[in-house]
Amino acid sequence: DAKTTQPPSMDCAEGRAANLPCNHSTISGNEYVYWYRQIHSQGPQYIIHGLKNNETNEMASLIITEDRKSSTLILPHATLRDTAVYYCIVSPSGGTNAGKSTFGDGTTLTVKP
Amino acid sequence: NAGVTQTPKFRVLKTGQSMTLLCAQDMNHEYMYWYRQDPGMGLRLIHYSVGEGTTAKGEVPDGYNVSRLKKQNFLLGLESAAPSQTSVYFCASRAGAGNEQFFGPGTRLTVL
Numbered sequence: 001d002a003k004t005t006q007p008p009s010m011d012c013a014e015g016r017a018a019n020l021p022c023n024h025s026t027i028s029g030n031e032y033v034y035w036y037r038q039i040h041s042q043g044p045q046y047i048i049h050g051l052k053n054n055e056t057n058e059m060a061s062l063i064i065t066e067d068r069k070s071s072t073l074i075l076p077h078a079t080l081r082d083t084a085v086y087y088c089i090v091s092p093s094g095g096t097n098a099g100k101s102t103f104g105d106g107t108t109l110t111v112k113p
Numbered sequence: 114n115a116g117v118t119q120t121p122k123f124r125v126l127k128t129g130q131s132m133t134l135l136c137a138q139d140m141n142h143e144y145m146y147w148y149r150q151d152p153g154m155g156l157r158l159i160h161y162s163v164g165e166g167t168t169a170k171g172e173v174p175d176g177y178n179v180s181r182l183k184k185q186n187f188l189l190g191l192e193s194a195a196p197s198q199t200s201v202y203f204c205a206s207r208a209g210a211g212n213e214q215f216f217g218p219g220t221r222l223t224v225l
Contacts, residue, residue, distance in 0.1 A: 032211060043117075043203050043216030044156070087155065092210065099144045099163050099210040102172060103156040 004088045006107045012082075014113050018075040022088030025069040030094045033064060034101070035073045037084040044087060044103075047073065051093075078111045085109075115139050117217035119204050125223045126194045134189040134220050136204030144207045145187035146214065147171075147179060149200040156203060162187055163210075194224045 005023040012018040024033065032051050036044040048055055048062045050071075055062045061074040075082055085108050091101040120135040136145065143164050148156040148171075158171030162181040176198060178190045187206075191198060201221050205214040 034213065036214075041201065041219065043205075043218055044214075046213035046215070049213060085155075094210065099207070100158070100161060100169070100171070101146070101214070102158060103148070105155040 003102065004090060004104050006086075006088055006104060008105065009108045009110070011110050011112055012075075012078045014080060014111055015077055018073075018078040018082065018109055018111070020073040020075075020086050020088075020107050020109065021070065022072070023070045024088070024090050027068050027090050028092065031090040031092050033062065033068075033071050034089050034091060035060070035062065036087045036089070036103075037082075038087065038106070039081075039084045047086075078109075080111050080113065083109060083111045117204055117206055117215050119202075119217040119220050121220060122218065123221045125225065126191075127225050128195060130194050130224075131190070131192050132194065132222075133191075134202055134204075134222075136187045136189070136206075136217060138185055138206040138215070140206060140208070140215065141184070142206035142208050142215075143184075144209065144214075145181065146205040146207075147177070147187065147189045148203045148205065149173065149198075150203060150219075151200050159189065159202075196224045198222065199224045 034049040035047040038044045064071045085106040087106040117138045146161045147159040160179040165184040204217040207214045
């Protein structure tokens, strides 16, 4: 399984864009990149995912490099409620490990007034 | 839809006791997962299932057993609880390998 590397913590000013990086240099061709976040001790919440192309939804944008070895989650206008731990994971869509997912320690994003 | 539910929400065990955690989903999802999260750490995969009647080991399977007799339920068992198993346990489900996971609220387990 591909592993991911994220910075342990980041700060962002309220109203500014938050750009969270993730390195997944050993990603395989059938592995999706997923982003989740966890607020306090709640269960993680899905944000966005992608395979090759950049993706955007109502919460965020996902930029995946052409070689797929890294990605960036963009929260366009961060609010105080976006303070959370953000997890980048890769998960195979096929093969013997289809569906297996491994979380790292994530990035703690603190949005400051 | 209730989504993913977990029973119980809290539990305190003594070393050596056994218990079963229940995860239920009403979304007809094929895949189900059990994770544990220790204080200040990320989630670690214990076991998962890609369909009714199937189970597979994750990163930290030792000391745990699972069963998926019905599609909507995924049970996590601790046969002989140890203090090292004190943790928050999260269950999740997803429709398929290319879909997002939906998480339950967690079970907070303390083993004395």
